[in-house]
Amino acid sequence: MLDSGIKVLQYRDKHKSKLEKLKQCEIIRKLTLNYECLFIVNDDIDVALAVQSDGVHLGQEDLPISKARGIVGGNMIIGASSHSPEQAKSAVKYGADYIGVGPIYKTFTKENVVDPVGLGYLSFCMKNIKIPKVAIGGIKLSNLAEVCKYNPENICMVTEITLAQNIKFIIRKAQEIIKMINVKINGQNKRLEDKTKIADFLKNNNIDHIGVTVEHNSEIVNPEDITRIALKEGDVLEVLRFVGGG
Numbered sequence: 001m002l003d004s005g006i007k008v009l010q011y012r013d014k015h016k017s018k019l020e021k022l023k024q025c026e027i028i029r030k031l032t033l034n035y036e037c038l039f040i041v042n043d044d045i046d047v048a049l050a051v052q053s054d055g056v057h058l059g060q061e062d063l064p065i066s067k068a069r070g071i072v073g074g075n076m077i078i079g080a081s082s083h084s085p086e087q088a089k090s091a092v093k094y095g096a097d098y099i100g101v102g103p104i105y106k107t108f109t110k111e112n113v114v115d116p117v118g119l120g121y122l123s124f125c126m127k128n129i130k131i132p133k134v135a136i137g138g139i140k141l142s143n144l145a146e147v148c149k150y151n152p153e154n155i156c157m158v159t160e161i162t163l164a165q166n167i168k169f170i171i172r173k174a175q176e177i178i179k180m181i182n183v184k185i186n187g188q189n190k191r192l193e194d195k196t197k198i199a200d201f202l203k204n205n206n207i208d209h210i211g212v213t214v215e216h217n218s219e220i221v222n223p224e225d226i227t228r229i230a231l232k233e234g235d236v237l238e239v240l241r242f243v244g245g246g
């Protein structure tokens with residue numbers, strides 16, 4: 001995972017003894033420093049402090065954020081799981097540095113997990129919560145593009161990566177999907193490769209640019225510019241086809 005360039009790694013184990021967790025976290029701490037990857041320890045503030053992880057992640061039934069802050073001080077990242085608007089707002093109020101938003105879809109990784117909160121809750125958080133969000137829960141390559149339409153700052157995939165036969169392949173594919181841009185074409189949300197030229201979009205969709213007028217962010221595009229203009233995140237394209245007549 002580190003070789004593939006993941007940016008944040010969270011250590012999560014609900015069954016090992018504290019000593020086993022400490023030993024594993026010590027190793028992971030060293031590795032993550034070498035790879036400049038943030039290291040977050042789930043649940044155990046004492047282990048997080050002992051290995052000097054970058055952060056600790058707390059669920060709704062762990063130590064409250066304000067108490068945790070008193071223990072870890074101002075420099076350690078505190079992340080908080082959230083499943084509802086109230087929990088998200090409370091996490092912000094008490095000084096969380098990021099929130100987990102999920103489970104978006106059904107997950108089998110976590111025991112006693114709440115029902116999926118769906119993309120509606122992710123949408124709420126993107127509009128209303130100003131600290132970084134981590135979309136989590138049942139996210140796979142097959143539904144990743146759908147999640148990316150909401151532009152969460154971070155995406156967490158557990159099963160899809162840890163149980164993959166080829167972890168590097170799955171991460172590469174996920175990175176390709178995450179890198180794509182959101183554009184609106186004739187009123188429909190689409191994801192395209194970053195910097196796709198308008199001409200290439202038309203060609204890939206079997207649209208002959210002759211007889212077509214293209215509006216890019218409300219401006220009519222000169223025909224000679226369609227091979228030049230590269231689409232970027234948030235662009236709006238209208239492709240108007242004129243039918244002959246008189």
Ligand code: TZP
Nearest residue numbers: 103107109137138157158159
């Ligand atoms: N919190 C909400 S869902 C979840 C956690 C820790 C587990 C996510 O795992 P997976 O395998 O990606 O569904």
Ligand code: MG
Nearest residue numbers: 043058059062
């Ligand atoms: Mg927890």
